[in-house]
């Protein structure tokens with residue numbers, strides 16, 4: 001059964017370990033490893049009936065390559081990628097694109113979460129857009145300390161496996 005809660009999710013250091021990325025001469029990612037537990041979590045969310053929308057900065061071909069290799073591409077109902085949109089998070093248009101692709105309206109915002117690792121992009125973008133923000137602080141690559149109130153996440157998790165129970169709780173709270 002389709003769940004009420006809608007998941008927007010980042011890729012780099014949220015699902016994929018950016019430290020393992022291998023790029024070709026054009027800068028396109030041709031290989032990358034998953035963060036431990038991320039693949040299982042994504043599949044479990046998909047199997048539970050959640051709509052999952054990729055909202056990620058990078059090149060379209062990079063995500064095609066990575067998610068074809070790891071076999072998780074089917075988990076994303078839609079893909080919003082900055083190269084195709086023309087701007088990166090926290091730009092509002094990235095979130096609007098994901099809304100449009102999933103036929104979501106303003107009144108649906110209360111049932112949408114954005115999951116990401118970057119307080120300046122994912123968290124500030126979600127907060128400014130008016131959807132719930134979830135920070136995964138697994139990666140030490142970026143500064144996790146909010147530099148302004150809009151960068152403060154609504155929820156913090158430390159590893160991908162913590163996402164499923166949090167999502168289930170937030171979905172139940174909607175009923």
Ligand SMILES: [Mg+2]
Pocket residue numbers: 010011012013014116117118
């Ligand atoms: Mg990221």
